[in-house]
Amino acid sequence: MTSNSNLTSVSEFGRYVRSDDNSSSGENIIENIRSINWEPVKETAVAVGKAVFVGVAVAATAVAVVGVGMFLASIVGTSALVTGATLIVGSAIASWFNGKDDGGKS
Numbered sequence: 001m002t003s004n005s006n007l008t009s010v011s012e013f014g015r016y017v018r019s020d021d022n023s024s025s026g027e028n029i030i031e032n033i034r035s036i037n038w039e040p041v042k043e044t045a046v047a048v049g050k051a052v053f054v055g056v057a058v059a060a061t062a063v064a065v066v067g068v069g070m071f072l073a074s075i076v077g078t079s080a081l082v083t084g085a086t087l088i089v090g091s092a093i094a095s096w097f098n099g100k101d102d103g104g105k106s
Helices: 010-019 026-035 039-099
Strands: none
Touching: none
């Protein structure tokens, strides 16, 4: 059986198996698979894996940054709300005390 180590695609592999007179044998098919140059496939798989990993890492970082930003915004918003409410209530109390008749003592 001849071996071709320059096969780089599935379609080439299919043509190679079909051209083999004994291709019905499982052993020959395995031999043909082993004879394929898998290096380009490995390189592509590694590149895709790295790209997916980087994409997931970037997305997770973005979600974390947005989450922290929303958390900080809620704290700032809450403190502003409390500050505003305090000013309103304090102003109302001050107005009430200033308007109260103390019998001319002040």
